[in-house]
Amino acid sequence: MIRLWVLARMVWLDLFRRKDPYVLLMVLGALLAALLSFDIFGLGNLVRYLKDVGLLLTWLLAWVLAVQLAARQLPQEERRHTIFSLIAKPITRADLVLGKWLGAWLAAAAGTALLYAATWLVVLLRGGNFELVTLMQVLLLHLCFLAFVTALSIALTTILTQSAAMTMAYLLTGAGYFLAARLPVMATGAAPAKTNVLLVLYYALPHLELFDLRQRLVHDWGPIPAGVLLGILGYGALWTAGLLLLAWLAYRRTRFTRGEMT
Amino acid sequence: MNNPIELEDLRVEFPARRGHPPMVALERVTLTVQQGTIYGFLGPNGAGKTTTIHTLLGFMAPTAGRVSILGGDASQPAIRQRIGYLSEHPELYPYLTGHELLINMGQLFGVGRTELERRAAALLARVGLASAAQRRLATYSRGMLQRIGLAQALINDPDLLILDEPTSGLDPLGRMDFRKIILGLRTAGKSIFFSSHELSEVERVCDHVAILAAGRIVAADKVEALMAPGESLEQFFLRMVMPQEVQP
Amino acid sequence: MIVRATWQPWLGLLALWTGAFVTACFLLHQPLLQSGQQLSAWANLLSAGRAEMSRSLYGRAEVYFHRGVEDRERQAFPGYFGQWLQAVAPTEHRHAEDAEGLETMPWLRWATEMDPQNMDAWLDAAYAAAYANNPALSLKILAAAARHNPRDERLYAQRGLLLLHQRSFAQATRDFDRALQLAAERKTEAAVLTQAELIAILKNKTLCAEMLGQRETAMEQLRRCVALEPARVVTREWLATLAAGGDLRTDAEQRLRGMETAARHADPDERHEESKP
Numbered sequence: 001m002i003r004l005w006v007l008a009r010m011v012w013l014d015l016f017r018r019k020d021p022y023v024l025l026m027v028l029g030a031l032l033a034a035l036l037s038f039d040i041f042g043l044g045n046l047v048r049y050l051k052d053v054g055l056l057l058t059w060l061l062a063w064v065l066a067v068q069l070a071a072r073q074l075p076q077e078e079r080r081h082t083i084f085s086l087i088a089k090p091i092t093r094a095d096l097v098l099g100k101w102l103g104a105w106l107a108a109a110a111g112t113a114l115l116y117a118a119t120w121l122v123v124l125l126r127g128g129n130f131e132l133v134t135l136m137q138v139l140l141l142h143l144c145f146l147a148f149v150t151a152l153s154i155a156l157t158t159i160l161t162q163s164a165a166m167t168m169a170y171l172l173t174g175a176g177y178f179l180a181a182r183l184p185v186m187a188t189g190a191a192p193a194k195t196n197v198l199l200v201l202y203y204a205l206p207h208l209e210l211f212d213l214r215q216r217l218v219h220d221w222g223p224i225p226a227g228v229l230l231g232i233l234g235y236g237a238l239w240t241a242g243l244l245l246l247a248w249l250a251y252r253r254t255r256f257t258r259g260e261m262t
Numbered sequence: 263m264n265n266p267i268e269l270e271d272l273r274v275e276f277p278a279r280r281g282h283p284p285m286v287a288l289e290r291v292t293l294t295v296q297q298g299t300i301y302g303f304l305g306p307n308g309a310g311k312t313t314t315i316h317t318l319l320g321f322m323a324p325t326a327g328r329v330s331i332l333g334g335d336a337s338q339p340a341i342r343q344r345i346g347y348l349s350e351h352p353e354l355y356p357y358l359t360g361h362e363l364l365i366n367m368g369q370l371f372g373v374g375r376t377e378l379e380r381r382a383a384a385l386l387a388r389v390g391l392a393s394a395a396q397r398r399l400a401t402y403s404r405g406m407l408q409r410i411g412l413a414q415a416l417i418n419d420p421d422l423l424i425l426d427e428p429t430s431g432l433d434p435l436g437r438m439d440f441r442k443i444i445l446g447l448r449t450a451g452k453s454i455f456f457s458s459h460e461l462s463e464v465e466r467v468c469d470h471v472a473i474l475a476a477g478r479i480v481a482a483d484k485v486e487a488l489m490a491p492g493e494s495l496e497q498f499f500l501r502m503v504m505p506q507e508v509q510p
Numbered sequence: 511m512i513v514r515a516t517w518q519p520w521l522g523l524l525a526l527w528t529g530a531f532v533t534a535c536f537l538l539h540q541p542l543l544q545s546g547q548q549l550s551a552w553a554n555l556l557s558a559g560r561a562e563m564s565r566s567l568y569g570r571a572e573v574y575f576h577r578g579v580e581d582r583e584r585q586a587f588p589g590y591f592g593q594w595l596q597a598v599a600p601t602e603h604r605h606a607e608d609a610e611g612l613e614t615m616p617w618l619r620w621a622t623e624m625d626p627q628n629m630d631a632w633l634d635a636a637y638a639a640a641y642a643n644n645p646a647l648s649l650k651i652l653a654a655a656a657r658h659n660p661r662d663e664r665l666y667a668q669r670g671l672l673l674l675h676q677r678s679f680a681q682a683t684r685d686f687d688r689a690l691q692l693a694a695e696r697k698t699e700a701a702v703l704t705q706a707e708l709i710a711i712l713k714n715k716t717l718c719a720e721m722l723g724q725r726e727t728a729m730e731q732l733r734r735c736v737a738l739e740p741a742r743v744v745t746r747e748w749l750a751t752l753a754a755g756g757d758l759r760t761d762a763e764q765r766l767r768g769m770e771t772a773a774r775h776a777d778p779d780e781r782h783e784e785s786k787p
Binding site for chain 1: 316355362367369371414
């Protein structure tokens with residue numbers, strides 16, 4: 001376990017010493033400042049749109065952060081040749097994959113928490129607030145989403161180059177978020193064969209829209225039932241575990257040689 | 263007791279790629295490193311020294327032959343627990359400080375924090391980096407990276423030290439420190455296997471030497487047994503790797 | 511050896527970014543002259559896409575009016591995850607009430623910024639302001655709409671209604687006349703006001719005339735209503751009441767209060783639709 005934490009800690013230090021989260025924070029701050037400067041018919045105390053746009057930007061930036069961070073872990077070790085120093089240590093390939101994932105997830109989660117805090121601050125300055133229990137649920141599910149995204153990105157880097165893995169991660173998470181929920185609608189009026197294909201896709205794709213509670217927070221709809229929350233968290237945990245298992249299976253047979261992987 | 267390193271008829275072949283035929287990197291490489299000795303591994307550039315070391319450490323699988331390290335297989339974490347390794351041109355983590363590198367690497371070996379702090383301080387002093395311990399590795403010179411690389415290879419107090427070109431980038435003072443360190447390790451009963459181009463260093467510290475050329479062992483014996491009377495190791499080396507050339 | 515950057519490049523970067531940001535803000539709010547027609551920088555950048563963007567932003571305002579509940583489309587199979595999604599996404603049919611309606615304003619504002627010809631956005635914004643008891647803001651919005659759409663009868667009809675509720679009957683009458691005039695001038699273009707809406711304008715004009723003590727004018731409007739909708743008994747009765755004499759203002763006041771009460775208690779969906787005259 002200590003080995004996992006050491007590897008995770010190294011990822012954490014990499015992220016915060018490279019100052020990536022601060023750049024995202026500045027981007028968020030700049031966008032929210034631009035938003036605040038826009039005149040809404042002279043009305044100054046509207047907060048719902050601020051919450052909505054702020055949370056949307058938080059989600060987008062966190063998504064980018066998670067994919068970028070996770071997708072560079074293993075390729076960066078190989079590129080720097082520090083992979084030799086690592087695998088000469090008494091750690092297994094599973095330790096390496098898990099440790100890198102843990103570090104990427106925790107670092108992305110910390111960066112995301114900073115973004116949420118910045119959005120909350122702006123909303124507070126405008127006289128609004130977030131309902132606490134709903135906010136906790138939103139954050140919890142978002143962290144579960146990030147666990148999935150980082151696991152997916154790391155799994156893809158075991159079989160693809162870094163840039164290809166990042167592209168595929170964006171595409172697959174996009175499909176999981178936008179497409180999965182729409183499949184039952186697309187099947188309306190379709191031929192039975194097509195409906196069956198869409199049904200298979202419906203259960204095969206990850207349903208990432210389940211992790212997005214933003215609208216409940218923006219429009220003060222209150223928290224979701226605990227049973228649903230636990231169910232979605234369990235679903236996310238299963239997907240994450242499955243992806244990490246695939247990553248380990250792919251990585252355990254990887255052989256390294258200076259200059260190229262075999 | 264098992265010999266720390268035993269290679270028997272080792273063959274490593276890289277498969278064909280993108281129109282290139284398969285490449286045989288090592289052919290029938292056989293050598294034995296005895297306990298408590300310093301073994302020098304020489305060869306011209308591209309001879310296969312690093313490939314041998316990578317195969318030894320399990321980074322790649324041999325095509326044929328037997329590899330034994332500390333009586334077992336490097337794929338076992340328990341074996342790697344007892345090995346210290348310094349790679350050729352160590353590229354370490356630029357965002358870590360020297361001290362943090364040693365602590366992190368030491369923790370991967372499962373060394374306790376208190377003991378680790380003691381060892382890290384001692385090693386940093388030993389390699390002459392005590393004053394640079396809190397600086398990030400990105401600010402280190404080539405020689406400093408080599409020294410901190412050596413320190414991280416020693417953090418677990420290994421039984422077997424495998425070093426790939428350890429004196430590369432070191433100034434004469436650094437090379438002297440390196441000699442002191444590995445001679446001290448031999449006195450303590452450790453085994454050291456290192457590859458190098460610094461023939462004068464090899465001649466001064468090694469008990470045994472093997473010379474690799476084009477993937478094959480062309481000579482392997484005790485240092486004094488290899489050379490003809492009055493012949494330096496460099497002359498012997500050149501004679502072995504380029505016999506057809508007229509030696510200066 | 512890596513040389514650490516000092517603070518000067520960061521300051522330079524901040525200065526460059528600030529300059530770019532200020533320039534962008536300036537450009538986006540300056541009209542760019544183009545063959546006699548002044549178009550905003552947004553219009554020039556996005557061309558026909560701005561109308562689509564404006565519709566999309568207006569759609570977002572509609573979602574806000576329904577407190578985040580989006581339209582549910584028909585599904586071929588229920589899907590297990592759909593049950594969870596029902597719990598995650600708000601589904602209850604509710605509407606923004608009173609000042610909550612103002613939360614739709616940002617999206618309506620951006621819709622009008624994208625496409626100043628999006629009358630639905632202007633009218634909804636004016637209505638939301640009026641419904642939140644901010645008639646001054648409503649008038650300000652309609653004035654802004656009129657600058658971009660001077661020949662759209664809907665905004666005069668809306669403004670007339672607002673002025674009617676504010677008891678500015680003479681000004682309201684002028685706006686209702688303008689609305690009817692513009693509607694009549696639409697010969698080849700598709701009408702934007704339905705017959706029911708035209709009748710509503712005439713009835714509002716009737717109320718104004720009654721409040722101003724102009725019986726004949728009031729009766730004239732009702733005759734026009736009857737001509738458009740002969741079967742409507744209520745209108746005939748109203749005309750008969752006016753013809754019989756009696757206290758013009760008292761009757762009109764009662765009708766006006768009745769109209770305002772009905773509007774306050776109407777179904778929000780109906781109110782939302784009725785916001786468009």
